[in-house]
Amino acid sequence: MNRSLVKFRRGAGNALTYAVLAVLGILWVLPIGYLIYTAFRTTPSTGIINSLFPDDLRLGFGNFSRLFADTMFLRWLGNTVLVAVCSCALSTLFILMVSYALSRMRFRLRKPIMNVLLVLNMFPGFMSMIAVYFILKAMGLTNSLLALILVYSGSAALSYYICKGFFDTIPRAMEEAAILDGASQPMVFWRIILPLAKPIIVYTVLTSFISPWCDFIFVNTIISDRELYTVSLGLYKMINAEKNSFNDNFTVFCAGAFVVGGIIVTLFMSMQRYYVEGVTSGSVKG
Amino acid sequence: MKEREKKKRTKPSVWKDLISAFRYGSYQTRLSFFSLGFGQIARGQVIKGLLYMLTQTVFTLFMIFFGGRYIVHLFSGDLGSKLSGEVWNEELQIFEKVKGDNSFLILLYGVVSIVLIFFYLAVWAANVKGSYENDKRIRAGEKVRTFKEDLRLLANEKFYQPLLSLPFAGLLVFTVMPLVFMVLIAFTNYDYAHMPPGKLFDWVGLSNFKTLFSLSGGTSGFAIVFLRVLLWTFVWAFFATFTNYFLGVIIALLIHKKGIKLKALWRTLFVVAIAVPQFVTLLLMQKILDGDGILNKILGTNILWLADQRNFSLIPRLMIILVNIWIGVPYTLLMSSGILMNIPADYYEAARIDGASAVRIFFNVTMPYMLHITTPYLITQFVGNINNFNVIWLLTGGGPVDNLYYGGGSQAQSTDLLVTWLYRLTTDQNPRYNVASVIGIVIFVISATMALITYNRTSSAKGEDTFQ
Numbered sequence: 001m002n003r004s005l006v007k008f009r010r011g012a013g014n015a016l017t018y019a020v021l022a023v024l025g026i027l028w029v030l031p032i033g034y035l036i037y038t039a040f041r042t043t044p045s046t047g048i049i050n051s052l053f054p055d056d057l058r059l060g061f062g063n064f065s066r067l068f069a070d071t072m073f074l075r076w077l078g079n080t081v082l083v084a085v086c087s088c089a090l091s092t093l094f095i096l097m098v099s100y101a102l103s104r105m106r107f108r109l110r111k112p113i114m115n116v117l118l119v120l121n122m123f124p125g126f127m128s129m130i131a132v133y134f135i136l137k138a139m140g141l142t143n144s145l146l147a148l149i150l151v152y153s154g155s156a157a158l159s160y161y162i163c164k165g166f167f168d169t170i171p172r173a174m175e176e177a178a179i180l181d182g183a184s185q186p187m188v189f190w191r192i193i194l195p196l197a198k199p200i201i202v203y204t205v206l207t208s209f210i211s212p213w214c215d216f217i218f219v220n221t222i223i224s225d226r227e228l229y230t231v232s233l234g235l236y237k238m239i240n241a242e243k244n245s246f247n248d249n250f251t252v253f254c255a256g257a258f259v260v261g262g263i264i265v266t267l268f269m270s271m272q273r274y275y276v277e278g279v280t281s282g283s284v285k286g
Numbered sequence: 287m288k289e290r291e292k293k294k295r296t297k298p299s300v301w302k303d304l305i306s307a308f309r310y311g312s313y314q315t316r317l318s319f320f321s322l323g324f325g326q327i328a329r330g331q332v333i334k335g336l337l338y339m340l341t342q343t344v345f346t347l348f349m350i351f352f353g354g355r356y357i358v359h360l361f362s363g364d365l366g367s368k369l370s371g372e373v374w375n376e377e378l379q380i381f382e383k384v385k386g387d388n389s390f391l392i393l394l395y396g397v398v399s400i401v402l403i404f405f406y407l408a409v410w411a412a413n414v415k416g417s418y419e420n421d422k423r424i425r426a427g428e429k430v431r432t433f434k435e436d437l438r439l440l441a442n443e444k445f446y447q448p449l450l451s452l453p454f455a456g457l458l459v460f461t462v463m464p465l466v467f468m469v470l471i472a473f474t475n476y477d478y479a480h481m482p483p484g485k486l487f488d489w490v491g492l493s494n495f496k497t498l499f500s501l502s503g504g505t506s507g508f509a510i511v512f513l514r515v516l517l518w519t520f521v522w523a524f525f526a527t528f529t530n531y532f533l534g535v536i537i538a539l540l541i542h543k544k545g546i547k548l549k550a551l552w553r554t555l556f557v558v559a560i561a562v563p564q565f566v567t568l569l570l571m572q573k574i575l576d577g578d579g580i581l582n583k584i585l586g587t588n589i590l591w592l593a594d595q596r597n598f599s600l601i602p603r604l605m606i607i608l609v610n611i612w613i614g615v616p617y618t619l620l621m622s623s624g625i626l627m628n629i630p631a632d633y634y635e636a637a638r639i640d641g642a643s644a645v646r647i648f649f650n651v652t653m654p655y656m657l658h659i660t661t662p663y664l665i666t667q668f669v670g671n672i673n674n675f676n677v678i679w680l681l682t683g684g685g686p687v688d689n690l691y692y693g694g695g696s697q698a699q700s701t702d703l704l705v706t707w708l709y710r711l712t713t714d715q716n717p718r719y720n721v722a723s724v725i726g727i728v729i730f731v732i733s734a735t736m737a738l739i740t741y742n743r744t745s746s747a748k749g750e751d752t753f754q
Binding site: 111129133150153155157185186253265269 | 438455555564
């Protein structure tokens with residue numbers, strides 16, 4: 001085979017790859033582009049476009065001003081940030097504590113506890129939702145953001161697995177040396193393990209921060225007061241409350257989704273490296 | 287190795303400890319079987335002893351004034367008998383409003399009380415064991431630990447106790463108690479016809495299981511509906527998992543191919559899809575695929591992409607799997623691009639020297655390696671898809687309604703998974719919590735079986751010390 005033929009074949013192969021990637025890339029970006037376009041669209045003022053090429057391509061911020069003026073979006077945003085920050089802090093703490101105990105310490109009930117956690121994780125969350133609601137009601141906590149924080153972080157310990165997997169890979173020699181030097185376990189935890197576990201901490205923080213932004217089912221059962229909605233439930237209700245609400249509010253919904261998506265994209269992109277590290281280091285092992 | 291030795295040493299159970307504590311313990315220890323904290327206070331561990339005493343007092347008061355009643359209810363198999371309503375009062379000659387029993391609360395508080403009893407038993411055992419340990423120390427001529435020393439122990443060898451206590455308290459309240467409660471519901475007739483506070487419900491044994499699994503037809507047996515939902519759940523989980531997996535790996539391979547430029551840009555194109563909240567993209571897709579949606583406008587067709595009932599709702603089912611590809615592939619892409627870069631280059635070199643084509647390299651080198659490493663991931667994904675509520679609920683809502691399914695009051699629809707069916711049964715106008723609970727138990731059995739397979743197949747559970 002002469003060299004130019006090899007070169008040609010490689011070139012052709014690459015061209016084909018580029019073509020496939022481009023087509024797929026467009027398919028993946030198109031719906032998001034459609035969402036962004038709808039968010040900025042001014043005409044027609046509501047509803048969804050029903051022609052491939054809209055007659056009028058004017059853009060503006062009308063949907064955003066409607067979003068912030070006519071709906072309680074700002075308030076929902078505040079609620080969500082509050083719930084996300086609190087529940088993320090609590091869940092991260094819980095996950096780190098459980099992972100450390102189960103990964104670095106050895107005690108009689110360790111294996112049984114791990115088995116129980118595994119079994120608990122197998123029940124679908126929806127099943128117990130109504131019972132959770134009534135427990136909260138008995139505690140006088142329904143219709144409060146505190147309830148949401150408690151529910152989101154209360155079951156956090158169940159997702160310790162990835163974090164523990166990461167802790168398992170940290171060599172023991174260091175902490176053994178520290179303990180010989182008289183360090184207590186809390187010191188080992190704070191000074192040695194946590195600094196080494198930065199990627200997995202970022203991963204845990206990120207996932208637990210994002211989940212309140214996406215959940216609407218639990219919020220839907222626990223919260224009925226419009227003032228206390230989180231963004232996801234607010235947006236969901238915006239287009240699902242009544243028969244016609246979709247067509248009336250679709251552009252505003254897109255504007256809201258754009259804001260939420262923007263926040264999450266920013267977070268995600270700035271932390272992407274850690275996210276990938278977290279996923280690959282903790283969850284996948286041969 | 288170390289683990290195994292330890293196991294042998296610590297196997298003797300709590301019971302043996304307790305029995306020997308009663309047999310060989312001092313009178314202080316024996317007394318602390320009945321009066322918590324006595325053994326501690328008698329030996330000068332005042333704070334610890336007082337804490338135990340406080341626990342006992344609070345628990346006793348709770349049982350007398352609140353919990354005891356519900357425990358009795360629960361064990362006598364009686365979930366309340368008094369209906370609330372109006373009762374004729376002879377003396378005053380008026381109807382009086384009477385607050386009746388609430389089966390729901392009786393069951394809920396019963397469960398809470400039982401959980402508290404278990405908690406108390408654990409404290410009680412710890413109390414006896416602590417006192418017995420004091421005996422041993424005194425006999426060996428050592429001093430009893432002071433409170434300060436106890437605290438130091440908690441910060442060292444027993445550091446796991448403070449670490450685990452708070453997260454587990456959360457689990458207990460928000461996961462364990464609700465689950466126990468809902469499992470119990472599966473054995474009652476709690477449905478729209480027996481809704482507290484107006485009505486009472488009662489234990490019915492296994493009759494809900496019979497309803498779900500029997501064929502008797504009419505309104506009583508859901509067996510055929512159940513099997514069809516189960517089958518679709520598995521078909522869906524299979525396709526959702528494997529389409530995502532293979533497409534993700536292939537796209538990752540394309541991006542990482544030698545000579546392809548702007549790798550980061552290509553990856554970002556796909557990864558952006560992760561960042562948009564799922565419910566947003568799903569609602570958007572639902573609208574695009576709607577009968578009046580933009581897809582029909584572009585194609586000039588008039589197809590109900592998400593509501594066509596023909597051929598067992600084939601089109602909606604396909605659309606769900608396609609949309610799920612859009613949602614899920616970026617995750618696989620992200621995960622697999624990390625692993626692909628770690629495949630040892632020698633493998634490829636060797637294959638190339640042997641003259642293998644790109645396709646053969648893919649099937650004989652890349653895929654086996656990927657599959658070997660990611661089997662646990664695949665199985666968790668499969669379980670995740672069995673429980674994938676969002677995609678189905680937001681796209682079709684479980685629909686379209688199809689008489690074969692809806693018949694017999696099962697309320698199942700044609701693209702329902704077990705979870706969405708469960709959800710509909712609990713949120714419908716005419717909820718049937720009892721049947722929903724049975725479905726929940728079925729889902730649990732399926733997921734647990736899969737999890738056991740994962741655990742036995744992978745070394746990650748056994749080899750947790752490998753890297754240390």
